[in-house]
Amino acid sequence: MEIPYTVTARPDTGLYNAKVGIWLFLASEVMLFGGLFSAYIFLRLGATHWPHHILNVPMGLFNTMVLISSSITMVMAWSSLKMRQFSNYRKWLGITLFCGVLFLSVKSVEYKDKFHHYGIILNSGQEITGHLAMTEEEAIHSDVLKIKPDPENAGDFLFQLKSIFSKPEGEEKVLEIPKKEIRWWSNFVPKYNTYLATYFTMTGIHALHILGGLLVLGYFWGPGAALYRTNPEHLANRVEVAGLFWHFVDLVWIFLFPTLYLF
Amino acid sequence: MSEEIQTEKKRIKSYFIVFGFLVILALVNVAVSYLHLGGMNIAAGLVIAGVQALLALGILMHIFWEKKTIHHLIGLAILFVLALFLLLVASYFDSIGK
Amino acid sequence: MDSEMSMTSQAAHGHHEGHEEISWIRKYVFSTDHKMIGYQYMVTSLFVALFAFFLMVLMRWQLSFPGKPIPIFGPILEKLLGSSMAPGGVMTPQLYNSFGAMHGTMMIFMALVPALFAGFGNFVVPLQIGAPDMAFPRLNMASFWLFFVGVLIMMVSFFVPGGAAKSGWTSYTPLADFADMGPGFHPIFNGQTLWLIGMAFNITGSLLGSVNIITTIIQLRTKGLSWMRLPVFVWSELVTAFLLLLAFPPLESAAIMQLMDRLFGTSFFSPEGLIINGKHADISGGGSSILWQHLFWFLGHPEVYVQILPTMGIVGEIFANNTRKPLWSYKVFVYSLLAIGFLSMIVWAHHMYMTGMGQAVTSFFQIFTTIISIPSVLLGTVLLLSLWGASIRFNVPMLFALAWLPMFGIGGLTGLPLGWTASDVVLHDTYYVIGHFHYMMAPASLLALFAGIYYWFPKATGRYMNEFLGKIHFWPTFIFFNGIFFPMLVQGFAGVHRRWYDGGAGWQMAQNVLWLNQVMSFSAWALAIAQIPFIINFFWSLFAGKKVTDDNPWQATTLEWATPTPPGHGNFLHPVAVYRDPYEYSVPGYKQDYLPQWESDERLNKEGKLSQVSF
Numbered sequence A: 001m002e003i004p005y006t007v008t009a010r011p012d013t014g015l016y017n018a019k020v021g022i023w024l025f026l027a028s029e030v031m032l033f034g035g036l037f038s039a040y041i042f043l044r045l046g047a048t049h050w051p052h053h054i055l056n057v058p059m060g061l062f063n064t065m066v067l068i069s070s071s072i073t074m075v076m077a078w079s080s081l082k083m084r085q086f087s088n089y090r091k092w093l094g095i096t097l098f099c100g101v102l103f104l105s106v107k108s109v110e111y112k113d114k115f116h117h118y119g120i121i122l123n124s125g126q127e128i129t130g131h132l133a134m135t136e137e138e139a140i141h142s143d144v145l146k147i148k149p150d151p152e153n154a155g156d157f158l159f160q161l162k163s164i165f166s167k168p169e170g171e172e173k174v175l176e177i178p179k180k181e182i183r184w185w186s187n188f189v190p191k192y193n194t195y196l197a198t199y200f201t202m203t204g205i206h207a208l209h210i211l212g213g214l215l216v217l218g219y220f221w222g223p224g225a226a227l228y229r230t231n232p233e234h235l236a237n238r239v240e241v242a243g244l245f246w247h248f249v250d251l252v253w254i255f256l257f258p259t260l261y262l263f
Numbered sequence B: 001m002s003e004e005i006q007t008e009k010k011r012i013k014s015y016f017i018v019f020g021f022l023v024i025l026a027l028v029n030v031a032v033s034y035l036h037l038g039g040m041n042i043a044a045g046l047v048i049a050g051v052q053a054l055l056a057l058g059i060l061m062h063i064f065w066e067k068k069t070i071h072h073l074i075g076l077a078i079l080f081v082l083a084l085f086l087l088l089v090a091s092y093f094d095s096i097g098k
Numbered sequence C: 001m002d003s004e005m006s007m008t009s010q011a012a013h014g015h016h017e018g019h020e021e022i023s024w025i026r027k028y029v030f031s032t033d034h035k036m037i038g039y040q041y042m043v044t045s046l047f048v049a050l051f052a053f054f055l056m057v058l059m060r061w062q063l064s065f066p067g068k069p070i071p072i073f074g075p076i077l078e079k080l081l082g083s084s085m086a087p088g089g090v091m092t093p094q095l096y097n098s099f100g101a102m103h104g105t106m107m108i109f110m111a112l113v114p115a116l117f118a119g120f121g122n123f124v125v126p127l128q129i130g131a132p133d134m135a136f137p138r139l140n141m142a143s144f145w146l147f148f149v150g151v152l153i154m155m156v157s158f159f160v161p162g163g164a165a166k167s168g169w170t171s172y173t174p175l176a177d178f179a180d181m182g183p184g185f186h187p188i189f190n191g192q193t194l195w196l197i198g199m200a201f202n203i204t205g206s207l208l209g210s211v212n213i214i215t216t217i218i219q220l221r222t223k224g225l226s227w228m229r230l231p232v233f234v235w236s237e238l239v240t241a242f243l244l245l246l247a248f249p250p251l252e253s254a255a256i257m258q259l260m261d262r263l264f265g266t267s268f269f270s271p272e273g274l275i276i277n278g279k280h281a282d283i284s285g286g287g288s289s290i291l292w293q294h295l296f297w298f299l300g301h302p303e304v305y306v307q308i309l310p311t312m313g314i315v316g317e318i319f320a321n322n323t324r325k326p327l328w329s330y331k332v333f334v335y336s337l338l339a340i341g342f343l344s345m346i347v348w349a350h351h352m353y354m355t356g357m358g359q360a361v362t363s364f365f366q367i368f369t370t371i372i373s374i375p376s377v378l379l380g381t382v383l384l385l386s387l388w389g390a391s392i393r394f395n396v397p398m399l400f401a402l403a404w405l406p407m408f409g410i411g412g413l414t415g416l417p418l419g420w421t422a423s424d425v426v427l428h429d430t431y432y433v434i435g436h437f438h439y440m441m442a443p444a445s446l447l448a449l450f451a452g453i454y455y456w457f458p459k460a461t462g463r464y465m466n467e468f469l470g471k472i473h474f475w476p477t478f479i480f481f482n483g484i485f486f487p488m489l490v491q492g493f494a495g496v497h498r499r500w501y502d503g504g505a506g507w508q509m510a511q512n513v514l515w516l517n518q519v520m521s522f523s524a525w526a527l528a529i530a531q532i533p534f535i536i537n538f539f540w541s542l543f544a545g546k547k548v549t550d551d552n553p554w555q556a557t558t559l560e561w562a563t564p565t566p567p568g569h570g571n572f573l574h575p576v577a578v579y580r581d582p583y584e585y586s587v588p589g590y591k592q593d594y595l596p597q598w599e600s601d602e603r604l605n606k607e608g609k610l611s612q613v614s615f
Helices: A017-046 A057-082 A086-115 A136-141 A157-165 A194-221 A223-230 A232-262 B002-033 B040-060 B068-093 C002-015 C024-029 C034-064 C073-081 C093-128 C137-159 C191-219 C232-264 C289-323 C330-346 C359-386 C396-413 C421-427 C431-461 C467-493 C504-513 C515-530 C532-544 C601-607
Strands: A118-122 A127-132 A144-149 A175-178 A182-187
Touching: A017 A194, A017 A232, A017 B068, A017 C191, A017 C232, A017 C289, A057 A086, A057 A157, A057 A232, A057 B002, A057 B040, A086 A194, A086 A223, A086 A232, A118 A144, A127 A175, A194 A223, A194 A232, A194 C232, A223 A232, A232 B002, A232 B040, B002 B040, B068 C232, B068 C289, B068 C330, B068 C359, C034 C093, C034 C137, C034 C431, C034 C515, C073 C137, C093 C137, C093 C191, C093 C232, C093 C289, C093 C431, C137 C191, C191 C232, C232 C289, C232 C330, C289 C330, C289 C359, C289 C396, C289 C431, C330 C359, C359 C396, C396 C431, C396 C467, C431 C467, C431 C532, C467 C504, C467 C515, C467 C532, C515 C532
Parallel strands: none
Antiparallel strands: A118 A127, A118 A182, A127 A144, A144 A175
């Protein structure tokens, strides 16, 4: 039994099955991220305070560039396959994979940075952010929190750029705050505030998509590429479909980056 | 088949032009976010991201050359996601006790 | 479950040409054949439906005889779930809540939708469009198994410490954010968390399934089967699949956010200053419980159409077949389906009139809620007028399909007062709401489900179901459905609240209508007994039912009847093409009163009568 139109296009729609399938899947993905973005909008509208430039913008920008590049290499990989240039296909897809891995590595560094960054909300409502001048263990048990507050220009592009490569130098004052003056404190994990909750949830789901994309693309770079010998057009279709997913994930990032890093 | 290859060769150039635009627009978007435009910051950012999305969708994902079935599908999704956004925002602003 | 199914398809095996030898496990368990997956969905969801109905049968005891031990089943509950849940066989409030929540969840997400959309959809749609299988057979298998794992997780959740989820099928926050947490509960293996995880599996399965159904309908229609020649059931499946595809993902993201709230302590749905058990909750706050309601009902409302649309398709098929004439207006039917599908996406907040929405937004939702009743009424009208002047064959599928019509009518019309704020304020959260939506989801959906089973059973198994047992099944089912749900409408007007375990003070004010509780409970138990003939009929007919002698036993016109009985792997023995509209019954000038879609004009004209189905 053969299922029709797996490789060739159906004449009246002009499409092969998997292309309809992937676009339907992407339509549902639009709604999935739509649900998350609508939550972001709804919560942000209701928020009394929303942090600005709290994430490392240079790192985010770098990751944006990585994903944009991977989009181009992805389409080039498919294009090479269409023109039956197999070695080019492997090369471009290899770069795409590299970009995906690079993106995830940078992302995990960003996550780790956040886990070492702390915020304190005083009973007065004032918020102090910075790094602990004590271990986490000590902080939990002590009655006083010792914290090196972030400098005023912590949101500046250049400051953030420098902080990637070196710890901020110079003497820093350490604030000592008794816990009874504190309403709420924690490191920058999802529960710290609504902003970080949306940040971790949205980028986390996005990262899972990247991971899924990498698995699929890795398969077509490795064992899946064997199909080239028997049916190169079928492989091209599969790569196109996987590529559409990859582009979509990049597209989501194009919106995630300004919403979470810049606004 | 060879015709398809010819059009594909022509498109490669457009892929790299799109790449250039996407990079520049990302830089512009970051730069704009450091200007103090008040509420316009978000609007500007969204417009820039929207243009980027259109380029990626249209050229890298081939929507501009795609069949109408695909246009209908993606149109439907965009329509309903906008309905979700708009109605949520509307019901946020129009609520008793606000 | 699988052993039962393997019997169903033993017959299917007979038709198999035998050139591909596949192992037993690939054929009956991890099958990629759309028909087997259809049976799997159907059998699993019928079992879940029976189970979820049973939960309600027990709850009805508590409502009729509050605080008394449940006879027979009480001790079993105590043994199974522990004495903290059912001490001395008495249902505790926690158990009542978790049975209520799970009844709703399982009935909607794991019984009716999988049976109507996925069960019939998988079995019937590829046959009706002349396709050899679904477009993505392996994806199809994955959808079923994701769904099945979801069902298992829900089932297991009854036995974790503290029992299954208790926050209603809607899982409203902030209640659901903090339910089943704290001492005595496992951080992950607790009712509400497992509910969310189970739903995530179920939703993912649904999404893949709807991708598959839509692709199949767009791409695999056979030669000549243009859009306006599609059987109405295929149309209803198409619209349903789009609703699932576009409405479910926001709920999936909401479920992920609720999981974040529960596992990582975020506050997506918890407001600032939340007090739990007299203490400030240790959370950052800043979330919104209204947000959950929006995202939930964005799915929740289309979901009711997901259930009712396939039943419209089934009823349409059976009406055309048994009235022996075309549907009164195919076009009106199809455009109504499309209009309902479209509008159902933008009416969701009529479930939320009590959340303090302003007048402009409520007006919007009231207007569209009222507008959506127009295509619904058109659809009912098409079916009603199809009966006009017909010489109806009153076989069992037709009886069930006919009974669907008034149930759909009552369910629809009782919904209108809930769509308008002025009347909804009074009726909200009363038994009136329960009565209203059950008329849609229980009598209407289930009657059509049974109609479909009786109708397609001969094609699936090669044997008829027994007519006499079918009628014994039909009449009490129809009567007792109304015995359960009509009194709810009455109680609702008297203000009886929908969720209370023993009525509390509310029952003091509703003394006049409390006797109806017994009426409803006895009807529910009678309804349970009335299903016994069906269960006997189903299994008996599988092995000993009257054999089908013709591939087209109902003299129908649509393509599923052009296959061998039961259809083998790949469905059609020869490529089929379509030459005409779907319901050409009683066309003047022909000897037979039906012109199958697959018969060409030349063939019919030349011979003056129809050739037999076998080519």
